[in-house]
Amino acid sequence: MFNDIKVSEISKGVTVSVVPVVNFKKKVVSVYAIVPADREKITAYLMIPKLVTLCCRKYPSIISMNNMLALNYGTRITGGSFLSGDNIVMSFNVSFVGDEYVPNNENVADNAINGLFDCIFDPLIVNGTFEKSNFENVRRMISESIASKIDEKQKYSITRLKEIMCEGEPFGVSDKYLLEKLGSITPEEVYTEYLELFRFARLEIISVGYQFQQNFYNRLSTLLLNRYNEIRVDTASKLKSARSIAISVTDKMQVEQGQLALGFRSLIDRNSDLFYAARIMCDIFGGGTYSLLFNNVREKQSLCYYCSAGLNTSKGVMIVSSGVDFSNFDKAKNAILEEFEKIKCGDFSDKLIEDSKLSFENELVAVTDTPDTIGSWQIRRFIENPDCSPEEYIAKIKAVTKEKIIEAANMFVLDTEFRLASED
Amino acid sequence: MFKEVLNSKTLNETYYKYVLDNGLELYVLPKREQRSNYAVFGTKFGSVHVDYSDAQGNERHMPKGIAHFLEHKLFESEELDAFERFTKTGANANAYTSFDRTCYLFSCTDNFYESYDILLDFVQSPYFTEETVLKEQGIIGQEIKMYDDMGSWRVYMNALKALYRNIPINVDIAGTVQEISKITSQNLYQCYEAFYNPGNMFICICGNVDEDEVLRFTTERIKSKPSSKPQTLYLDEPSEICKKNIHSKAVVSIPQFVIAFKNDALKGEFIDYRSRVIKTMLLDILVSKRSKLYTKLLNDNLINNEFGAEVFDGPGYCSCMFMGESVDPEKVKSIICNEINLIAKSGIDNESFEMSKRYMYGNFVKQFDSVDSVVAHLVDGAVSGYNFFDFFDIINSITVDDLNNEINKTFDEKRMILSVVEPIDRNEG
Numbered sequence: 001m002f003n004d005i006k007v008s009e010i011s012k013g014v015t016v017s018v019v020p021v022v023n024f025k026k027k028v029v030s031v032y033a034i035v036p037a038d039r040e041k042i043t044a045y046l047m048i049p050k051l052v053t054l055c056c057r058k059y060p061s062i063i064s065m066n067n068m069l070a071l072n073y074g075t076r077i078t079g080g081s082f083l084s085g086d087n088i089v090m091s092f093n094v095s096f097v098g099d100e101y102v103p104n105n106e107n108v109a110d111n112a113i114n115g116l117f118d119c120i121f122d123p124l125i126v127n128g129t130f131e132k133s134n135f136e137n138v139r140r141m142i143s144e145s146i147a148s149k150i151d152e153k154q155k156y157s158i159t160r161l162k163e164i165m166c167e168g169e170p171f172g173v174s175d176k177y178l179l180e181k182l183g184s185i186t187p188e189e190v191y192t193e194y195l196e197l198f199r200f201a202r203l204e205i206i207s208v209g210y211q212f213q214q215n216f217y218n219r220l221s222t223l224l225l226n227r228y229n230e231i232r233v234d235t236a237s238k239l240k241s242a243r244s245i246a247i248s249v250t251d252k253m254q255v256e257q258g259q260l261a262l263g264f265r266s267l268i269d270r271n272s273d274l275f276y277a278a279r280i281m282c283d284i285f286g287g288g289t290y291s292l293l294f295n296n297v298r299e300k301q302s303l304c305y306y307c308s309a310g311l312n313t314s315k316g317v318m319i320v321s322s323g324v325d326f327s328n329f330d331k332a333k334n335a336i337l338e339e340f341e342k343i344k345c346g347d348f349s350d351k352l353i354e355d356s357k358l359s360f361e362n363e364l365v366a367v368t369d370t371p372d373t374i375g376s377w378q379i380r381r382f383i384e385n386p387d388c389s390p391e392e393y394i395a396k397i398k399a400v401t402k403e404k405i406i407e408a409a410n411m412f413v414l415d416t417e418f419r420l421a422s423e424d
Numbered sequence: 425m426f427k428e429v430l431n432s433k434t435l436n437e438t439y440y441k442y443v444l445d446n447g448l449e450l451y452v453l454p455k456r457e458q459r460s461n462y463a464v465f466g467t468k469f470g471s472v473h474v475d476y477s478d479a480q481g482n483e484r485h486m487p488k489g490i491a492h493f494l495e496h497k498l499f500e501s502e503e504l505d506a507f508e509r510f511t512k513t514g515a516n517a518n519a520y521t522s523f524d525r526t527c528y529l530f531s532c533t534d535n536f537y538e539s540y541d542i543l544l545d546f547v548q549s550p551y552f553t554e555e556t557v558l559k560e561q562g563i564i565g566q567e568i569k570m571y572d573d574m575g576s577w578r579v580y581m582n583a584l585k586a587l588y589r590n591i592p593i594n595v596d597i598a599g600t601v602q603e604i605s606k607i608t609s610q611n612l613y614q615c616y617e618a619f620y621n622p623g624n625m626f627i628c629i630c631g632n633v634d635e636d637e638v639l640r641f642t643t644e645r646i647k648s649k650p651s652s653k654p655q656t657l658y659l660d661e662p663s664e665i666c667k668k669n670i671h672s673k674a675v676v677s678i679p680q681f682v683i684a685f686k687n688d689a690l691k692g693e694f695i696d697y698r699s700r701v702i703k704t705m706l707l708d709i710l711v712s713k714r715s716k717l718y719t720k721l722l723n724d725n726l727i728n729n730e731f732g733a734e735v736f737d738g739p740g741y742c743s744c745m746f747m748g749e750s751v752d753p754e755k756v757k758s759i760i761c762n763e764i765n766l767i768a769k770s771g772i773d774n775e776s777f778e779m780s781k782r783y784m785y786g787n788f789v790k791q792f793d794s795v796d797s798v799v800a801h802l803v804d805g806a807v808s809g810y811n812f813f814d815f816f817d818i819i820n821s822i823t824v825d826d827l828n829n830e831i832n833k834t835f836d837e838k839r840m841i842l843s844v845v846e847p848i849d850r851n852e853g
Contacts, residue, residue, distance in 0.1 A: 023457050063715075067779060072782075140725060148730070151576060152574060153573050306570075355512075355514075359516065369458050371793060
């Protein structure tokens with residue numbers, strides 16, 4: 001399937017990928033705009049996808065917009081942003097039922113794609129800027145969403161760890177900063193960034209299951225007539241070495257369970273020849289139920305309900321997070337670091353490597369099974385993973401040796417520790 | 425053995441239902457174009473089933489949280505625990521317990537039958553000792569604390585406490601630290617014997633499989649056991665709620681709320697599928713983004729992206745809930761009630777009704793690409809007795825009069841509760 005993807009560059013920095021699959025009931029088309037996460041513009045980039053997908057000039061209220069979507073058999077148009085390393089990726093998505101699954105084969109697809117383009121390129125503008133009440137609603141909703149990270153203590157702890165460890169880097173932008181900027185940004189400022197965005201951002205348009213007709217390409221080309229000749233985008237994320245001495249920060253709240261998060265830094269990213277070894281290393285450390293953290297820290301020592309490790313492949317950062325009893329903070333930390341030392345010394349079995357490779361293979365083979373996983377793979381190969389198909393990725397994973405895993409592990413150094421403890 | 429073939433022209437899908445001689449129900453929906461496979465081996469044993477009468481007529485009253493505790497323990501064995509066995513096949517295994525069921529599952533692309541063999545084996549091979557029970561109390565104790573720290577979970581559980589007096593859904597699925605300290609290996613074996621009986625269990629599979637081969641493989645491996653169903657001792661649940669308001673505090677950024685309306689349900693039974701679809705449609709028309717209510721709440725700064733509504737139902741209980749975050753949950757409640765009263769007087773219009781029908785139709789169809797989503801429907805059907813392919817006939821048969829006739833029954837203010845979890849003031853002692 002991935003070998004059959006038709007990729008065409010229709011304008012400088014604008015690529016359209018069509019994944020030809022026929023069996024899915026749901027079709028998905030996404031437009032991604034990728035830009036460096038400039039501190040001054042990041043709040044505008046958070047707002048733009050949410051604002052334009054609320055409603056548009058043709059359907060100028062939330063009610064009329066959603067009436068159209070409902071009549072089109074529950075078509076969904078959504079917008080969001082996520083950080084990928086030091087870049088911000090804005091997504092504008094439409095998902096819809098295939099025409100063949102609705103009564104009388106109504107033309108759901110064209111309505112859905114046109115709806116998405118109407119949102120992205122013809123938003124609701126009043127007096128030369130974004131409509132005020134929509135703007136205020138989006139501002140409030142994004143602010144409340146950021147503030148509500150505190151409700152899920154694991155998520156909160158990981159966020160705080162990143163803020164501390166990567167202070168000053170776009171990847172570590174703090175929620176406090178975002179909330180401050182959101183409080184002061186104006187509709188005019190966001191509108192200015194919106195106009196600029198489609199003139200210079202790298203754009204990836206990915207369709208899973210829907211074959212664009214010529215009129216789509218014509219409409220897209222017209223909409224992008226004002227693009228700059230030069231795309232001013234440097235989307236390489238910056239890697240950084242760990243501090244010479246790790247730091248530890250503790251927040252206190254009225255909580256029942258403590259949170260412990262450890263951040264490790266390395267210089268391994270998707271271009272490194274240790275990339276695949278690092279993936280396996282992190283997985284045997286704290287990935288599946290075969291991992292050292294699950295079996296030794298959770299099961300054997302009963303030190304925590306959860307204890308897992310995750311790798312950010314854009315920044316070379318590995319984060320271990322766990323929920324522990326307050327009295328066990330030091331014990332859990334030492335137990336986690338002990339398990340990591342085992343990997344660095346090669347004190348782990350070949351079976352563990354094989355278990356991990358088999359698990360990866362299982363997961364990667366399944367990528368082609370839903371439109372969402374296909375779409376996600378396709379965008380991530382452009383921005384943070386090696387540019388290859390799942391089959392090629394599997395082959396590289398299978399070729400990883402124990403020596404390379406050990407080498408990758410020794411590239412990671414503890415940088416920051418974060419604890420969420422009780423106020424009592 | 426009983427076999428039924430159920431197909432949907434609309435979805436272009438077919439699934440097979442087998443009922444074995446011992447009562448075990450097997451559901452298979454082949455998707456031969458997929459690489460993924462997903463299998464669940466489940467039992468109709470959840471957190472509400474703590475008081476029951478076993479096959480010998482003994483009345484048992486178990487500690488709360490025992491179904492969830494048993495789920496944790498079943499992965500262990502004297503030789504190799506189930507997670508370790510699954511690593512050999514590459515499958516991703518897990519389990520969950522909810523109010524009315526416990527499910528053990530795996531997903532895989534290759535080695536389906538090797539993984540299925542492990543699933544069938546470990547679920548049928550209990551191994552509990554006092555030592556392993558003691559160890560698990562520590563882990564589950566941590567899990568309980570993790571959920572205690574989640575405002576969104578707490579507001580939901582408090583809502584159930586306010587709604588239900590006698591049905592044990594007013595206690596956390598995992599129980600409490602005090603309750604699980606009472607669990608013994610003997611309790612676990614007693615519950616296992618009662619509820620992990622083929623007559624009370626089901627298997628649901630979706631993927632690149634042949635239904636007859638799955639049947640053959642299953643019948644060879646299901647242990648011969650006299651079929652029985654435990655009798656859960658459901659208490660009568662009054663139609664009234666317990667309390668109108670319930671408030672607590674937690675570390676949350678803005679108040680979280682649940683507004684719930686208690687609905688009728690027969691003791692120990694699920695509401696019928698048609699009723700569930702009607703209630704879901706009512707909620708959609710009332711509070712979806714197409715509604716004036718949604719726009720008003722949004723423009724009055726009273727809701728955000730977390731706002732939603734759902735039908736919550738199970739054996740002997742049913743409620744319609746609105747949940748979200750708001751600086752003024754009381755005001756949200758008041759506005760919702762006003763809107764319900766207005767709609768009850770004026771009636772739902774045909775245009776809104778038709779839009780909701782199309783919206784729900786499309787939403788339903790889109791769920792059938794992924795094997796895990798399909799299995800979720802199969803499991804729901806196995807536990808509640810629905811055939812989810814009936815959805816299309818049901819949605820086509822519902823009239824706007826059906827909805828209008830349901831409004832007052834579904835949203836009775838005398839049976840309404842408000843649960844709120846407010847932020848702890850950091851200056852409080």
